[in-house]
Amino acid sequence: MKNVMRRVTTMTFSSLLQSPPPLPISHRPFRSLPLATQRILTFCTKSKPNMADFSYLSQREAAEIDETLMGPLGFTLDQLMELAGLSVATSIAEVYKPSEHSRVLAICGPGNNGGDGLVAARHLHHFGYKPIICYPKRTAKSLYTGLVTQLESLSIPFVSVDDLPEDLSKDFDVILDAIFGFSFHGAPRPPFDDLIRRLVSLQMLQKHPSIVSVDIPSGWHVEEGGHEGGGIKPDMLVSLTAPKLCAKRFCGRHHFLGGRFVPPSVAEKYKLELPSYPGTSMCVRIGKPPIVDISAMRVNYVSPELLEEQVETDPTLQFRKWFDEAVAAGLRETNAMALSTTNKDRKPSSRMVLLKGYDENGFVWFTNYESKKGSDLSENPCAALLFYWEILNRQVRIEGPVERIPESESEYYFHSRPRGSQIGAIVSKQSSVVPGRHVLYDEYEELTKKYSDGSVIPKPENWGGFRLRPNLFEFWQGQPSRLHDRLQYSLEDANGKPAWKIHRLAP
Numbered sequence: 001m002k003n004v005m006r007r008v009t010t011m012t013f014s015s016l017l018q019s020p021p022p023l024p025i026s027h028r029p030f031r032s033l034p035l036a037t038q039r040i041l042t043f044c045t046k047s048k049p050n051m052a053d054f055s056y057l058s059q060r061e062a063a064e065i066d067e068t069l070m071g072p073l074g075f076t077l078d079q080l081m082e083l084a085g086l087s088v089a090t091s092i093a094e095v096y097k098p099s100e101h102s103r104v105l106a107i108c109g110p111g112n113n114g115g116d117g118l119v120a121a122r123h124l125h126h127f128g129y130k131p132i133i134c135y136p137k138r139t140a141k142s143l144y145t146g147l148v149t150q151l152e153s154l155s156i157p158f159v160s161v162d163d164l165p166e167d168l169s170k171d172f173d174v175i176l177d178a179i180f181g182f183s184f185h186g187a188p189r190p191p192f193d194d195l196i197r198r199l200v201s202l203q204m205l206q207k208h209p210s211i212v213s214v215d216i217p218s219g220w221h222v223e224e225g226g227h228e229g230g231g232i233k234p235d236m237l238v239s240l241t242a243p244k245l246c247a248k249r250f251c252g253r254h255h256f257l258g259g260r261f262v263p264p265s266v267a268e269k270y271k272l273e274l275p276s277y278p279g280t281s282m283c284v285r286i287g288k289p290p291i292v293d294i295s296a297m298r299v300n301y302v303s304p305e306l307l308e309e310q311v312e313t314d315p316t317l318q319f320r321k322w323f324d325e326a327v328a329a330g331l332r333e334t335n336a337m338a339l340s341t342t343n344k345d346r347k348p349s350s351r352m353v354l355l356k357g358y359d360e361n362g363f364v365w366f367t368n369y370e371s372k373k374g375s376d377l378s379e380n381p382c383a384a385l386l387f388y389w390e391i392l393n394r395q396v397r398i399e400g401p402v403e404r405i406p407e408s409e410s411e412y413y414f415h416s417r418p419r420g421s422q423i424g425a426i427v428s429k430q431s432s433v434v435p436g437r438h439v440l441y442d443e444y445e446e447l448t449k450k451y452s453d454g455s456v457i458p459k460p461e462n463w464g465g466f467r468l469r470p471n472l473f474e475f476w477q478g479q480p481s482r483l484h485d486r487l488q489y490s491l492e493d494a495n496g497k498p499a500w501k502i503h504r505l506a507p
């Protein structure tokens with residue numbers, strides 16, 4: 001596609017045929033765990049099978065890990081607390097959106113758990129929440145006074161226990177329980193005893209703020225747990241480093257793990273079986289995903305209006321504008337599109353493909369000409385493309401006739417791909433039945449060896465590009481109450497020449 005087409009953002013494609021990634025830790029077989037942990041695991045496996053994959057720390061182990069991190073491993077408390085607090089804030093943001101749960105009360109205790117709460121509150125503020133802090137027993141150390149100063153400089157209010165509203169359910173959507181962590185022992189002393197009692201009675205109400213506990217539900221025994229004895233029942237628990245034994249008794253809807261800083265030596269020493277964190281996330285959900293009512297799943301789209309007078313007269317330019325905005329919005333595969341084809345019996349079929357270039361002449365993707373889509377397109381050379389850019393509430397539909405691109409352009413593009421994907425294209429007789437994965441892997445290995453000298457990998461004859469020449473575009477912008485904007489561009493006759501006409505369609 002030398003200079004013919006504008007190349008879409010370079011995407012990395014980790015081919016199915018490249019070496020398989022290691023199993024995430026959570027999927028590896030159960031390994032030997034500390035005895036106490038094993039006992040609890042065996043006990044709980046019966047009632048909650050999905051929890052058996054993780055290890056749980058005793059109070060002593062948790063403290064020991066902290067000492068190791070901050071001793072021989074060279075971490076400082078400030079660093080760990082910052083990461084712990086950030087994990088808590090990102091976990092909250094995954095479950096409670098600021099649009100509906102902005103009013104957060106962070107109750108912070110005298111130790112490091114309280115410090116995590118202070119850090120989390122700062123991050124929540126930057127995420128768009130409106131936190132208020134109750135921090136009755138302040139620590140004079142500079143780490144804590146610094147955190148307080150940072151919060152004050154953001155005008156985050158501090159409230160005393162006496163000034164807290166009697167009914168916490170009216171003023172708050174989320175209560176962050178950062179009172180006690182893994183060093184809690186005995187029975188809670190004032191003023192925390194009363195604060196915990198208030199959280200317990202709050203939960204008796206039908207509608208109450210969601211309680212999010214940092215590391216340990218405050219007042220629970222670190223190993224034995226305890227809400228049966230009348231303690232708090234948090235809706236969410238964010239375990240740090242690894243869940244403590246009491247987390248086995250957690251029955252709330254959302255259990256997250258944070259503290260993405262555990263070096264392999266610590267994981268190894270304590271035989272930690274933990275899930276892997278996705279992508280760049282600071283937190284990962286553990287335990288069962290929440291049960292959702294699919295029929296109630298809906299988003300009320302709120303977007304700027306899409307007006308006839310704002311859009312480009314040329315739909316390719318309008319596409320460029322939206323495509324670039326989607327890239328700028330940070331979408332991972334802006335160029336992923338659904339391609340719909342039909343066969344000679346008019347039977348439709350859809351799949352995702354990657355857009356690899358577009359201009360006024362059309363939209364190009366690459367594939368195997370002998371695949372299902374290839375065969376459909378030879379029987380009916382017409383197709384529809386569909387993009388959905390969720391975070392922008394936008395959808396684009398494109399339809400038109402399809403043709404193969406010149407062989408030289410396919411050649412050029414094929415050799416620009418990673419060598420693994422080039423070999424993958426040779427190995428895959430796309431859409432045909434394969435007796436097993438090993439067949440693909442064996443051939444892949446063989447070809448990898450064959451071409452290990454760096455010689456040119458020949459493009460299979462049946463692999464190349466298709467170009468759809470649009471005769472219809474539709475730009476869709478989601479709006480409240482389902483009254484979306486839909487602007488359709490169709491090619492119509494204007495004095496004997498085709499010209500793009502814009503029509504607004506009912507949503």
Ligand SMILES: NC(=O)C1=CN([C@@H]2O[C@H](COP(=O)(O)OP(=O)(O)OC[C@H]3O[C@@H](n4cnc5c(N)ncnc54)[C@H](OP(=O)(O)O)[C@@H]3O)[C@@H](O)[C@H]2O)[C@H](O)CC1
Nearest residue numbers: 080111112113180181182183184185187188189215240241
């Ligand atoms: N590695 C990590 O994941 C990190 C986690 N962090 C967080 O740190 C806590 C543990 O912090 P620590 O300071 O050791 O302990 P606590 O936050 O639990 O609080 C200890 C203070 O609480 C007092 N305390 C204890 N029991 C009671 C009680 N019954 N009533 C009232 N007060 C109590 C205790 O006072 P004492 O006089 O009793 O000693 C302390 O003042 C961990 O859970 C994580 O949240 C770190 O941020 C970084 C690394």
Ligand SMILES: Cc1cc2nc3c(=O)[nH]c(=O)nc-3n(C[C@H](O)[C@H](O)[C@H](O)COP(=O)(O)O)c2cc1C
Nearest residue numbers: 336351352353354365366367368371372373374431
């Ligand atoms: C995000 C995404 C992008 C894809 N891109 C391509 C592509 O560019 N070309 C391709 O042949 N298959 C691509 N695939 C695989 C196709 O969806 C499909 O499985 C394959 O092409 C076989 O389809 P068919 O049997 O209908 O021909 C992609 C899949 C996904 C999920």
Ligand SMILES: Cc1ncc(COP(=O)(O)O)c(C=O)c1O
Nearest residue numbers: 011012013354366367417418421
């Ligand atoms: C089977 C197949 N072929 C081709 C592609 C496109 O790969 P590339 O971006 O290397 O052209 C993909 C992308 O997912 C694919 O799955």
Ligand SMILES: [K+]
Nearest residue numbers: 177180214216
């Ligand atoms: K806590």
